[in-house]
Amino acid sequence: MAPEFDFTRRNFLSTAVAAGAGLALTGNANAQTAAPKKTSPNGRIRYALIGAGAQGNVLLDALMKIEGIEIVAVCDIWKYARDRAQKGLKKAGIEVKVYEDFEDLLATEKDIQAAVVATPDFWHAPVSNACMKAGLNVYCEKMMSNTIAGARSMVQTMRETKKLLQIGHQRRSNPRYLFTLNHLLRELKLCGRLTCANAQWNRTVTLELGAAKSVQIKPDVLKRYGFDDMRQFRNWRWFKKYGGGPLSDLGAHQIDIFNWFFGVKPRAVTAAGGVDYYKDYEWYDNAMVIYEFALPEGVARAFYQVQTTTGAGGGYWEYFMGDQGSIKISENPSVTQIFRDNPPMENMPDWGPYVQKNYLAMKAAPAAAEEGAKVDVRESKKLEAYALPISFNKAIHQPHLENFFKAVRGEAKLNCPADEAFGSEVVIFKANEAIAARRTIEINPQDTEI
């Protein structure tokens, strides 16, 4: 489905329409490894930030810590946001030009090699496609688009232009996640046979975002960029024409981890949710989703919950459970925990050597059972707890951005190219679809492949 507002003035719809019409796509993920090496004469990669809102600022903080790159322009339709970014950069001794319209930016800034896109979701495809067609490599925040057609058009443009398109599923470059997948799950098979997973992100009730009258965007400007009014501009995540709601805002990261760690896409999704708490929003303020994965060892199910009505004790994580152990991982290291099960198995490995080799850190030996401590005779024996010894002292998004710029230099492969992200994002769209349909939806392999 194409965006409802008029992109034709700038010819941004063409690729989305083509993709929506089922245009055959060719190429493969390896296109993302054939990185161009074009940089500025001083060897620094010059880039623009397009979208300087909350997420744009988070990315900017991480970008400022990366060597060998240089921000030259900031674009945002909101003067308040672009001025704030410009002032912040000026304090750091960096002069940048600011633009309201990204097309003006692309027409003026001819000496840039990359763009970092952090606009509302419905602008991701038009902006990223235009940037790639202008010869830029693009780092685009997730979700790729607010529609599957939009996401597909991005992959198509990436392949046509042979430019890099990294999608901001930043856990894919997080050393702790990479270590867990490569060493604990794949090399050591620490969990044994994975039987299920769950993940959650519960957030305390939040107030609607506003803007003082003096900094509000004029209605004609909002209209030009597809927004109905300032309220919807500030709270775009809650409205269907701009984004995918909490399941895509928060769940996208974590559901992507299900797909990545299991190594396959789910074959079915069952979900429930609704707009049950907030009165004036369109997207579900709570959702519970069950994916069914057909793993080579057997079926595993993954449950995902997102709540925007309760902090529920805090923390967000992805929890992978197997017959020999469980790994609860989060971007927040204090939440991460690993447990060794006590199954009646003869080949159950001793984890002591893993601690000696720094695969694991000992956390706590199980306490001696107290008389009457068990409330139910069927309760499992208390498990040995371990910690993940891996850490990194960088901003959360920094490794993923570093991976992107290394790929631009031809020094690395993208950790999350658009064609890889596409499959993960389709299954998120399918969850919203399952909630609306109130039934289980089958996901065919051809739905997630491109």
Added chain:
Amino acid sequence: MSDQNETARMPVNWDATLAFWLLRGWLGLRAIVTGLEKYAAIGKVMKPWVDPTTGQPDPNGAMIEATQKIYSLTNYAAIPQSLQDKFASEPLLPAALLKPFYIGLGPALILLGVMLWVGIGTRISLFAQGIIYIALTAGLILIKADDGVAWLAIHVALIAVALTLAKHNKLCILKKW
């Protein structure tokens, strides 16, 4: 007749001299290392995780936290904070004396230990060490840390024996004091 002259005329008692040297070595070591330890802290450092299979650092930048002992003037802590808190709540330990005692404890132990080893003011060094251990004992008695009291009593006993053997000391810079 001075003590120094009297000692000089004494026949050499190698048994007593060797006994003193042992005590001199142990008590000096005890004081110096204890004093230095008050400038030590366990710090955390990050180092690359090394793949045991390949022996190479992780290509994805995985780091592990390792503990490392670091000596620095800024790390100085006379006694653990938990012990300081207990002493602070003891009415018989005047707060006005505790602070200077804490400030001087580490440097004093190092200085007294060096004096004993080098052989400058051997008796003064031993006696001052004894006073320090007695002062610490007073605090430990008040907080009922009986193990520590017994431990310090052994130190004081060793010092007392060392003092009685000090006249058999050889190899010192200043025999007086």
